[in-house]
Amino acid sequence: MLPALVLALMIQGSAVSAAQSVLPAGTRYDSKMPTLKDVAGHDLGEEITSPEGITAYLHALAASAPDRTVLVEYARSWEGRPLHLLAIGTPQRMAQLDRIKSEVRKLADPRRLSSADADRLVKELPVVTCLMFAVHGNEISGPNAALALAYHLLAAQGDATVDAILSQSIILIDPLENPDGRARFVYQTLLGRAAQPDPEPGSAEHDEPWPGGRSNHYLFDMNRDWFAQSQPETRGRTRVYLDWFPQVVVDLHEMGGDSSYYFAPPADPLNPHITEEQTALFELIGRANARRFDEKGFAYFNREVFDSFYPGYGESWPTFHGSIGMTYEMASARGLVYRRKDETTLTFADGVTRHFTAALTTAEIAAQNRERFLRQFLSYRQGAVKDGEQGAVRAYLMPPGPDPSRTERLARLLAAQGIEVRKSAEPIKVGDRTLPAGTYVMATAQPAGRLLRNLMDPDTPQPEQFVKEQDRRRKKRLPDQIYDITAWSLPLAYDVEVVASGAPVNVRSTPLPAPAPVATLAAAKVGYLIPWGAGAAEAVVEALQTGIRVRTSDEAFTLGERRYPIGTAIIRSSDNGANLPARLGAIVARCGIEAVPVDSGYVDDGISLGSDQVVPLKAPRVLLAWDSPTQSTSAGWARYTLERRYRQPVTAVRMNSLGRLDLSRFDVVVLPAGDYSTILSGEALRRVKDWVSAGGTLITLGEASRWAARENIGLLATRTEFRDGRSEIQAPEKDQKKDEPPPKPLDLEKAIQPERERPESTPGAMLRVELDNEHWLAAGTDGEVQAIVEGQRVFTPVKLDQGRNVGVYARKDRLVAGGLVWNDAQELLAQKAYLIDQPLGQGRVIAFAEDPNYRAFTEATQLLFMNAVLLGPAH
Numbered sequence: 001m002l003p004a005l006v007l008a009l010m011i012q013g014s015a016v017s018a019a020q021s022v023l024p025a026g027t028r029y030d031s032k033m034p035t036l037k038d039v040a041g042h043d044l045g046e047e048i049t050s051p052e053g054i055t056a057y058l059h060a061l062a063a064s065a066p067d068r069t070v071l072v073e074y075a076r077s078w079e080g081r082p083l084h085l086l087a088i089g090t091p092q093r094m095a096q097l098d099r100i101k102s103e104v105r106k107l108a109d110p111r112r113l114s115s116a117d118a119d120r121l122v123k124e125l126p127v128v129t130c131l132m133f134a135v136h137g138n139e140i141s142g143p144n145a146a147l148a149l150a151y152h153l154l155a156a157q158g159d160a161t162v163d164a165i166l167s168q169s170i171i172l173i174d175p176l177e178n179p180d181g182r183a184r185f186v187y188q189t190l191l192g193r194a195a196q197p198d199p200e201p202g203s204a205e206h207d208e209p210w211p212g213g214r215s216n217h218y219l220f221d222m223n224r225d226w227f228a229q230s231q232p233e234t235r236g237r238t239r240v241y242l243d244w245f246p247q248v249v250v251d252l253h254e255m256g257g258d259s260s261y262y263f264a265p266p267a268d269p270l271n272p273h274i275t276e277e278q279t280a281l282f283e284l285i286g287r288a289n290a291r292r293f294d295e296k297g298f299a300y301f302n303r304e305v306f307d308s309f310y311p312g313y314g315e316s317w318p319t320f321h322g323s324i325g326m327t328y329e330m331a332s333a334r335g336l337v338y339r340r341k342d343e344t345t346l347t348f349a350d351g352v353t354r355h356f357t358a359a360l361t362t363a364e365i366a367a368q369n370r371e372r373f374l375r376q377f378l379s380y381r382q383g384a385v386k387d388g389e390q391g392a393v394r395a396y397l398m399p400p401g402p403d404p405s406r407t408e409r410l411a412r413l414l415a416a417q418g419i420e421v422r423k424s425a426e427p428i429k430v431g432d433r434t435l436p437a438g439t440y441v442m443a444t445a446q447p448a449g450r451l452l453r454n455l456m457d458p459d460t461p462q463p464e465q466f467v468k469e470q471d472r473r474r475k476k477r478l479p480d481q482i483y484d485i486t487a488w489s490l491p492l493a494y495d496v497e498v499v500a501s502g503a504p505v506n507v508r509s510t511p512l513p514a515p516a517p518v519a520t521l522a523a524a525k526v527g528y529l530i531p532w533g534a535g536a537a538e539a540v541v542e543a544l545q546t547g548i549r550v551r552t553s554d555e556a557f558t559l560g561e562r563r564y565p566i567g568t569a570i571i572r573s574s575d576n577g578a579n580l581p582a583r584l585g586a587i588v589a590r591c592g593i594e595a596v597p598v599d600s601g602y603v604d605d606g607i608s609l610g611s612d613q614v615v616p617l618k619a620p621r622v623l624l625a626w627d628s629p630t631q632s633t634s635a636g637w638a639r640y641t642l643e644r645r646y647r648q649p650v651t652a653v654r655m656n657s658l659g660r661l662d663l664s665r666f667d668v669v670v671l672p673a674g675d676y677s678t679i680l681s682g683e684a685l686r687r688v689k690d691w692v693s694a695g696g697t698l699i700t701l702g703e704a705s706r707w708a709a710r711e712n713i714g715l716l717a718t719r720t721e722f723r724d725g726r727s728e729i730q731a732p733e734k735d736q737k738k739d740e741p742p743p744k745p746l747d748l749e750k751a752i753q754p755e756r757e758r759p760e761s762t763p764g765a766m767l768r769v770e771l772d773n774e775h776w777l778a779a780g781t782d783g784e785v786q787a788i789v790e791g792q793r794v795f796t797p798v799k800l801d802q803g804r805n806v807g808v809y810a811r812k813d814r815l816v817a818g819g820l821v822w823n824d825a826q827e828l829l830a831q832k833a834y835l836i837d838q839p840l841g842q843g844r845v846i847a848f849a850e851d852p853n854y855r856a857f858t859e860a861t862q863l864l865f866m867n868a869v870l871l872g873p874a875h
């Protein structure tokens, strides 16, 4: 091997002309196949191809090899860009694609397959290998490597490796998973580029302004979205997966420029639903990649950083369907050339070459072991069925519950990701309970049973040894090795009841029906009542936007045998026109909820419909803080929740421009997580306070609440706490003993403990929050929800004369609903404030300790956020 310095100089010297060196030297290519240069004007490693360039080249390749390719547009991004899947195979195979796909789907359901048929399919079917690139838009080399791979597979002549791959497989290439993020990156880097590409990491061409190119339009990290399915890009991708059931799935990324290359096997902890055979195949592929990288002198590592625990990654979600799912990571030049800390130069072409090499090697090893990969896929899905048949839980049952639209939403989310969900046509007896007809039934004995368990179980345990090691590390203040959140259970996040049945459930049932058609409501003398909930909030947003007048009840009441909870929306016939039944009918049908017609306003118990406690709602005018210093994910989740989940219009305002705005034009200001101390101080802060005092609703999320709680800001009467429970702003008490000489012999452990330290960090767990059911902020809940808690924020509850602690964390013995929370953190968090409503003049500050819109799968806390937005201005 050449010494590192010489190698680096060679790379540097050939940085731009190295374009074609991406492809293996000495390969003969069919001159009839277009090169990237022919179509986009640059070579593979020469320039960061734009999304439009990628689309054009895919079409050119597909048009030049129509008998060997299928090009599918599987989704459109929010900004309207197409997402593609390019399938490549031999002409014979591509001519029989429908048959092959239907046979792979047969393999995916071993319950309906005889073992003779299964053996035949494993023997005959090609292995399907899917390579996906750049779900993070600023991870730039992947898409060019994808184009290199497509060209190489289609144009190489007499190449033994290519022939071997195509004889045994179908290759699926998703060259650009996040076109909006890439477009943003390409624009920014070109805007900042020097006459000669600048290797300085701090130069404008490498340094992305807020929000960077990693995320999509709504600033989501789409590599966390696979089970939440909140984004159209993700929904398209999961549909593609379920259409093809690829046995090998690789998601190719980039990491920091000073790293080398990462491929499987993954780091600990492994999710408990990963099998030994899957681990063995990670190893097989890892060794093949290692051999190829060693030959070429490429550095790499594995097992150190990227784990496979959270089921929402592009590598893990397919794994729980039975694929071999893996993440690869290349050091990013984040531009065309990058100077590393060791003074060597990394080029964009280096990244393209390494991703191309790893992708090709993976396709090759999968082809060489075709039957083993197919057999593994089959046996994983057989194993899932068997696990279900032998496990303690035979079926998860979800009764419609107090908010049927929310339960239905969860049922549909599960069904959309290949899980069998049925709707019972008759009551179901479980133990001493009888669940009503309409209960959703999910048998655990199903091929997707391991994904189902991952998403439904309150807790997915981490290996004991791993947790012990993290405990040791935290005590030494070493960074933990936990890569992502440790709890994500969807029934907890939706706050939907699940009844686990220990016996198989055999009832008359149907697959999920199509959503109900739009209906006109029966006429009502007095009006319509909509019990509060997520679907109700959605309907009320739309009703208000279309000019229907809506009121909300601040207390519960009983009318005609039925109890209506706090928050119930009241739409009076006399407030609205004669066409109300048709207009409201269309809205409630779309939201999947009921509006109860009432002919008499005389209540049997509780407040009257004409009470002062029934307050009119107005369509809120919402301002969302945007751009620095907001944390982009928090800002994006809030914007998505408002605009897309609830269709509530919102004006995003760059914080630098806030001073130019007339705040009186808005009813609600949302501050996503962020530290606003430099941007909101002095005059700017005074204006915000004046606006709140005049009747505005200010909503602060996570770190923004921590900022608002500072004494010099004066927006909130709560304080954040240190590890010892003292306020962060309070000066440490004078401790007499501290001035005394330390005891001999010294107690080292005690002596090195920091005096003032922020609380123990929680790596993303689900904590129970008790809600004040008499407060409208808690409307639509049953008095308790589970919230994602991440980080080190602990808020002292406010005193009674300052405001209401509408949500507090449960007592320690029932605090943790799922995930890892260290004992010290549990002690500190128990009974502390989660949701505060603090009046200020005519207005109010509503503070969330954590982000209620977390990754947009936290339906229950998202509703609390919408309560603040919709109901806040009415009070």
Ligand SMILES: [Zn+2]
Pocket (backbone or CB within 6 Å): 135, 136, 139, 223, 253, 254
């Ligand atoms: Zn990435």
